[in-house]
Amino acid sequence: MNVILSLYVLYLLLVVVVIGWTGWQLYQAGKPFVRMMMAGEQHLADWINGMLLTGYYLVCMGYSFMVLSSLPDVLTLPDLMSVLCRWIGRLVLILAVLHYSNMLIFSLWKRYHSV
Amino acid sequence: MSQVSVLWAYVIYLPIAIWLTLYVTGKLFDNAMVYMMDIFHGRKEIAVATNQLFKIGFYLINMGFALYILRINRDMLTAQSTFEVLSMKIGGFSIYLGGMLLMNLFFFFRGKKVAGRAADKGNNAKSGGTIQPAPVSLPPAADLNLNA
Numbered sequence: 001m002n003v004i005l006s007l008y009v010l011y012l013l014l015v016v017v018v019i020g021w022t023g024w025q026l027y028q029a030g031k032p033f034v035r036m037m038m039a040g041e042q043h044l045a046d047w048i049n050g051m052l053l054t055g056y057y058l059v060c061m062g063y064s065f066m067v068l069s070s071l072p073d074v075l076t077l078p079d080l081m082s083v084l085c086r087w088i089g090r091l092v093l094i095l096a097v098l099h100y101s102n103m104l105i106f107s108l109w110k111r112y113h114s115v
Numbered sequence: 116m117s118q119v120s121v122l123w124a125y126v127i128y129l130p131i132a133i134w135l136t137l138y139v140t141g142k143l144f145d146n147a148m149v150y151m152m153d154i155f156h157g158r159k160e161i162a163v164a165t166n167q168l169f170k171i172g173f174y175l176i177n178m179g180f181a182l183y184i185l186r187i188n189r190d191m192l193t194a195q196s197t198f199e200v201l202s203m204k205i206g207g208f209s210i211y212l213g214g215m216l217l218m219n220l221f222f223f224f225r226g227k228k229v230a231g232r233a234a235d236k237g238n239n240a241k242s243g244g245t246i247q248p249a250p251v252s253l254p255p256a257a258d259l260n261l262n263a
Binding site (some may be wrong): 020025026028029030031032033038045077078081085086088089090091092093094095096099100103 | 120121122164167169175181182183184187190241
């Protein structure tokens with residue numbers, strides 16, 4: 001019982017840290033791109049960037065909280081570690097796929113709208 | 116032979132895998148700035164931002180993979196099997212990292228080539244030269260060049 005509770009607590013902490021850090025980094029690095037896309041309307045661009053960050057947080061946090069209850073039962077410490085790493089790893093891989101598909105969409109957008 | 120918990124193998128594996136990822140990513144993207152400046156024709160702000168975006172992507176995909184393959188399907192390990200299992204895992208992960216590194220390098224070269232072609236095309240159009248067909252089927256990662 002204690003092991004699974006500590007799994008949940010560690011999972012939630014790690015998820016918040018990972019998603020928060022990634023989102024903030026992407027928000028910072030994506031700023032010039034959104035500004036370029038909005039062609040000079042800087043207020044609008046920054047507002048859109050903020051909305052994108054909020055949406056990203058909502059979706060990712062929602063997903064990772066939803067899968068919390070499907071974490072497998074763990075009884076021992078090694079089990080805890082392997083399950084934790086596997087699920088955090090899966091989440092990070094999903095984030096990577098989302099990130100790359102976002103960049104792909106952005107580059108396609110730029111090609112067909114000739115910004 | 117005495118046996119130890121598999122936890123020790125995890126404790127050894129995790130720092131090595133994380134350090135490897137950090138080291139490779141740092142090396143790759145320090146040197147990538149040169150290419151980014153070429154691809155974006157010296158526009159520093161966009162080049163730095165793109166470099167950062169790719170760096171985050173590289174971190175995510177490799178850290179995620181390193182964590183995902185952590186599990187060892189045994190409860191106890193002997194000293195001998197610890198060495199065997201860990202070298203298998205770390206060696207495999209290194210090969211995977213090398214593959215990702217080469218793939219990224221390929222994208223950089225490709226991006227540079229495409230950017231050079233686009234610049235040539237711009238010059239031709241200005242001087243009334245023939246219009247070349249647009250490059251098709253580019254890899255997604257190389258495709259962030261801006262037709263300046």
